[in-house]
Amino acid sequence: MQAQARLLLEDGTLFTGKAFGAEGETTGEVVFNTGITGYQEVLSDPSYCGQIVTMTYPLIGNYGITRDDFESIRPFVHGFVVRRHEPTPSNWRAEYSVDDLLKEYGIVGISEIDTRMLTRRIRHHGTMKGILTTGSKPVEELLEMMGDTSIAELRNQVPMTSTQHVYNSPGTAERIVLVDYGAKTGILRELSKRNCDVVVVPHDVTADEIRRMNPDGIQLSNGPGDPKDVPHAVKMISELLGEYPIFGICLGHQLFALAAGADTEKLKFGHRGGNHPVKELESGRCFITSQNHGYTVNEESVKNTELEVTHINNNDKTIEGLKHKTFPAFSVQYHPEAAPGPYDNSYLFDRFIEMIREHKITHPQQPRQAVLAAAVKGAQ
Numbered sequence: 001m002q003a004q005a006r007l008l009l010e011d012g013t014l015f016t017g018k019a020f021g022a023e024g025e026t027t028g029e030v031v032f033n034t035g036i037t038g039y040q041e042v043l044s045d046p047s048y049c050g051q052i053v054t055m056t057y058p059l060i061g062n063y064g065i066t067r068d069d070f071e072s073i074r075p076f077v078h079g080f081v082v083r084r085h086e087p088t089p090s091n092w093r094a095e096y097s098v099d100d101l102l103k104e105y106g107i108v109g110i111s112e113i114d115t116r117m118l119t120r121r122i123r124h125h126g127t128m129k130g131i132l133t134t135g136s137k138p139v140e141e142l143l144e145m146m147g148d149t150s151i152a153e154l155r156n157q158v159p160m161t162s163t164q165h166v167y168n169s170p171g172t173a174e175r176i177v178l179v180d181y182g183a184k185t186g187i188l189r190e191l192s193k194r195n196c197d198v199v200v201v202p203h204d205v206t207a208d209e210i211r212r213m214n215p216d217g218i219q220l221s222n223g224p225g226d227p228k229d230v231p232h233a234v235k236m237i238s239e240l241l242g243e244y245p246i247f248g249i250c251l252g253h254q255l256f257a258l259a260a261g262a263d264t265e266k267l268k269f270g271h272r273g274g275n276h277p278v279k280e281l282e283s284g285r286c287f288i289t290s291q292n293h294g295y296t297v298n299e300e301s302v303k304n305t306e307l308e309v310t311h312i313n314n315n316d317k318t319i320e321g322l323k324h325k326t327f328p329a330f331s332v333q334y335h336p337e338a339a340p341g342p343y344d345n346s347y348l349f350d351r352f353i354e355m356i357r358e359h360k361i362t363h364p365q366q367p368r369q370a371v372l373a374a375a376v377k378g379a380q
Contacts, residue, residue, distance in 0.1 A: 002019065002020075003019040005018060007130055009030060010128045018085075022103050022107055022108050025132070026078045029052065030054065030128060032056055034273030035055070035275075037340060039055060039098065044072045045184055046182030047184075048077045048224065050078055050225065054082075054119060055081070055083075055115065058084055058115070060083075061087065063091035063094060064089025064095065065094065065097065066091075071184040071186060071339055072183075072184065072185060075101065078132075079109070080109040082111050083113070085111035108133070123269055131145065155229045157182070158182055158224065158225060158229065162181055162223070168199050169199075171197040174197065175196070176215060177198075177199050177201055177217075178198050179218065179252070180221055182203075186335070187337050188200065194353055198219075203223070203233060216245070217244055217356040219247050219248075219249075219252070223250070227254035227258055230251075237259035247329075247330060247348070250292065260307050263298045264296065264297055267318070271333075274289075274291075274342065282310065290335040291334045291335065296318045302319070306326055310323050311332060311333075320332060320334055
């Protein structure tokens, strides 16, 4: 007989269902994702660190788990909530099941609950804390435990998901420093497709360390949590703004906005899914985008900066894209690398490469020999 699991929200709402994955107890921010497919990419997206993810599509696990679809080296979600869990996948690519994956990494799952009701509750009241447990503690004790923990305590999500070491993905074209705030593999994949020489660096890299790498451009990755929890990243970006072309994605977009003097704020329940409509203001064209974020750039705060809004969300009119009026820098809130979701927006990586090449023409560097000669002369 399948064991029982319970999901308790901070407002006292209790869901009782069937357990799958690991046994245990986990706390996190309860959010929902509206994707029909792509549950493996969701599970392995570092931006979900600290969150208990609810899938609104009712059947999860039917095509299993495959080596090729991971977006990071391991899952970072704190819990997984589904309507129906399929334990036996039917897919020639499948190597094992969702249940196996969750067990391997100690992630608690719950199925056979009303995910529609849960989603409507989050949409109405906003994201909230929750405890997912396979244990038998009384509700009163679980509520007390939740009261002793705070989502604000999860301030170390970026260090938890970022690489700890510099590493290189070689290429023969432009050198891109990819700052890893919890980067998805899809970003590296898109840059590598364009034959970029990518140097991946930790979240706490300094401006001087990046300068020593002599990059052609800087890619700011996605990542989990509140952008204001990464002040060192804001400092680094502000120091390099105008010096190198910069392209920010998701958390990288928010950090770019903060570095340029704008402000960010938390959304009521965020944007998570593969079907969010975004309007490009210059062309009037609507793109369907993949998104995963709980924060947004405050529209009013942009007015007193050198930033210009380039994209808006067609559902709630929040900012989805920015560019700097003076410097070669732009960003988007959504995921042009998709994974999961449509690939309609991968052209933004081409736009980044074009920006780098234009910057090289308009800002030619001194020959290396002249730089060395000047350094020697200055030392004498």
